[in-house]
Amino acid sequence: MMKLAQWLWGLAILGSTWPALTTGALGLELSLSFQEVLWPLPAYLLVSAGCYALGTVGYCVATFHDCEDAARELQSQIQEARADLARRGLRF
Amino acid sequence: MASLEVSGSPPRSRRELEVRSTLQDKYSVLLPTYNERENLPLIVWLLVKSFSESGINYEIIIIDDGSPDGTRDVAEQLEKIYGSDRILLRPREKKLGLGTAYIHGMKHATGNYIIIMDADLSHHPKFIPEFIRKQKEGNFDIVSGTRYKGNGGVYGWDLKRKIIRLYRKEVLEKLIEKCVSKGYVFQMEMIVRARQLNYTIGEVPISFVDRVYGESKLGGNEIVSFLRGLLTLFATT
Numbered sequence: 001m002m003k004l005a006q007w008l009w010g011l012a013i014l015g016s017t018w019p020a021l022t023t024g025a026l027g028l029e030l031s032l033s034f035q036e037v038l039w040p041l042p043a044y045l046l047v048s049a050g051c052y053a054l055g056t057v058g059y060c061v062a063t064f065h066d067c068e069d070a071a072r073e074l075q076s077q078i079q080e081a082r083a084d085l086a087r088r089g090l091r092f
Numbered sequence: 093m094a095s096l097e098v099s100g101s102p103p104r105s106r107r108e109l110e111v112r113s114t115l116q117d118k119y120s121v122l123l124p125t126y127n128e129r130e131n132l133p134l135i136v137w138l139l140v141k142s143f144s145e146s147g148i149n150y151e152i153i154i155i156d157d158g159s160p161d162g163t164r165d166v167a168e169q170l171e172k173i174y175g176s177d178r179i180l181l182r183p184r185e186k187k188l189g190l191g192t193a194y195i196h197g198m199k200h201a202t203g204n205y206i207i208i209m210d211a212d213l214s215h216h217p218k219f220i221p222e223f224i225r226k227q228k229e230g231n232f233d234i235v236s237g238t239r240y241k242g243n244g245g246v247y248g249w250d251l252k253r254k255i256i257r258l259y260r261k262e263v264l265e266k267l268i269e270k271c272v273s274k275g276y277v278f279q280m281e282m283i284v285r286a287r288q289l290n291y292t293i294g295e296v297p298i299s300f301v302d303r304v305y306g307e308s309k310l311g312g313n314e315i316v317s318f319l320r321g322l323l324t325l326f327a328t329t
Binding site: 002065068073074081084088089 | 133134137138166169170172173213239240243244245247299326327329
């Protein structure tokens with residue numbers, strides 16, 4: 001099944017479970033504390049997902065390696081390459 | 093020789109890697125180029141250096157799409173310097189895109205492994221022997237370079253998606269057949285399809301140095317089409 005279809009199915013199932021439980025359409029006797037947690041759950045999950053995404057991106061950006069050595073090495077090898085190629089007859 | 097072929101264990105030394113590689117394997121590097129007159133001699137020199145120093149059998153296939161800056165002329169000179177068994181020129185008349193460049197290049201590849209990389213010095217060929225070692229170690233179908241793990245990293249702030257990968261030839265052929273996206277997006281699609289087909293993928297940390305010469309062919313337009321391509325992949329795979 002396509003990834004998009006999978007996600008839509010998942011959202012549809014969760015999206016129908018939550019109102020069914022909160023509006024009491026299923027006729028279940030739910031404890032007060034359970035209802036107190038259930039009611040803001042979608043908003044809470046959305047905000048958590050957003051924070052996780054931002055946090056991950058921020059962390060990766062902060063810990064990203066800066067390769068100065070690689071840049072220096074490349075520059076010196078470029079000099080070497082140009083000299084060697086010129087010797088072998090390359091007209092730049 | 094038979095015992096070397098049968099044993100699937102990782103090579104114990106650099107020498108053993110050389111021996112195994114030279115006896116059985118040939119690595120074809122596909123280099124699609126467009127206006128890379130400055131970079132092409134340098135990338136070829138670095139490739140030749142890395143392969144020769146490691147005793148690896150190779151060929152470099154340059155697919156130039158009618159570059160107006162004289163890239164083809166430089167490619168011809170390189171062919172004279174290094175020999176037409178090492179440098180294969182397979183140009184095309186005009187800009188026809190990355191995917192078709194790979195297909196075109198593969199038709200002429202005599203290696204059993206294909207290496208795809210950019211001709212603009214963003215990836216240093218010194219990593220290629222590591223790719224080869226990693227592939228042997230895990231018997232991977234694909235080995236991809238990553239900037240995000242191990243010693244990987246970047247010099248120069250970049251938003252561009254540059255890919256360097258090693259493929260078994262038959263794996264790449266199969267994947268290109270299945271991919272439908274155009275441009276840079278199709279590089280991503282290859283990995284998605286590869287996972288679906290249960291191909292094994294290994295990773296090697298690499299460093300990326302931002303463009304030394306030349307203009308990038310990536311603009312704001314590409315970013316939008318990248319995002320669109322990503323959504324298309326999401327909806328169709």
